[in-house]
Amino acid sequence: MTKLKEPLLMAFQNAPLNSDVYAQTEFKNLQKKHNLKVAIETGTCLGYTTAFLATFFDKVKTVEISIDYLHIAEKNRLNEYPNIETNLGSSSELLPNLLKDCGNDTFIFLDAHWGDYCPLKAELQHIAKSGIEPVIAIHDFLVPGHAELGYDSTHGQPFTFEWLKEEFDAIYGENNYHYYYNSKAEGAKRGIIYIEPKLK
Numbered sequence: 001m002t003k004l005k006e007p008l009l010m011a012f013q014n015a016p017l018n019s020d021v022y023a024q025t026e027f028k029n030l031q032k033k034h035n036l037k038v039a040i041e042t043g044t045c046l047g048y049t050t051a052f053l054a055t056f057f058d059k060v061k062t063v064e065i066s067i068d069y070l071h072i073a074e075k076n077r078l079n080e081y082p083n084i085e086t087n088l089g090s091s092s093e094l095l096p097n098l099l100k101d102c103g104n105d106t107f108i109f110l111d112a113h114w115g116d117y118c119p120l121k122a123e124l125q126h127i128a129k130s131g132i133e134p135v136i137a138i139h140d141f142l143v144p145g146h147a148e149l150g151y152d153s154t155h156g157q158p159f160t161f162e163w164l165k166e167e168f169d170a171i172y173g174e175n176n177y178h179y180y181y182n183s184k185a186e187g188a189k190r191g192i193i194y195i196e197p198k199l200k
């Protein structure tokens, strides 16, 4: 099948997690450690990370707001995987539905932050409302002490733990979760925060 031409959208876009092998390894480690079965990704883009997730999760649900990017992702790679469900729309609207049949064995990768509207707080609030305690990874996070790792801001607010603490507390309960950051990265070298429920 002839592949659709892909626009250049991000640095190191042609491999999972913007070509960051350290992050790829950490995602796999978390899946094993918590015996996670389902992955949800917000921000499919061209689908490289989605396809990667499908190789070690039973089921992957992904949501993308751009019909053009989703079309390319589906045609060029995602349609090959029977365990991937693609969704067109805004994560802040579709997440409640995606979370409906999910349990604590869910991994959520929040990566839908492009453009003027940042859905991150709304995404975390939907997770809290769902009542599940998933493992969460958020891309493009400010990592204290690691200026070499890139991060995003929304309206001048960098993505920081303090900015989102209220939402994390609502999901797990205060003091019922661990969080940590990446310290090494390859490819686009972006910061990542990982949040996991304390093992009971």
Ligand SMILES: C[S@@+](CC[C@H](N)C(=O)[O-])C[C@H]1O[C@@H](n2cnc3c(N)ncnc32)[C@H](O)[C@@H]1O
Residues within 6 Å of the ligand: 010, 016, 017, 018, 041, 042, 043, 044, 045, 046, 047, 048, 049, 050, 063, 064, 065, 066, 069, 089, 090, 091, 092, 111, 112, 113, 114, 115, 119
């Ligand atoms: C950084 S890219 C995602 C990269 C992809 N996860 C990967 O690892 O290759 C961000 C994507 O989020 C999408 N996006 C932006 N706002 C969104 C929203 N509210 N809901 C869903 N997708 C959104 C953008 O169109 C873009 O494709």
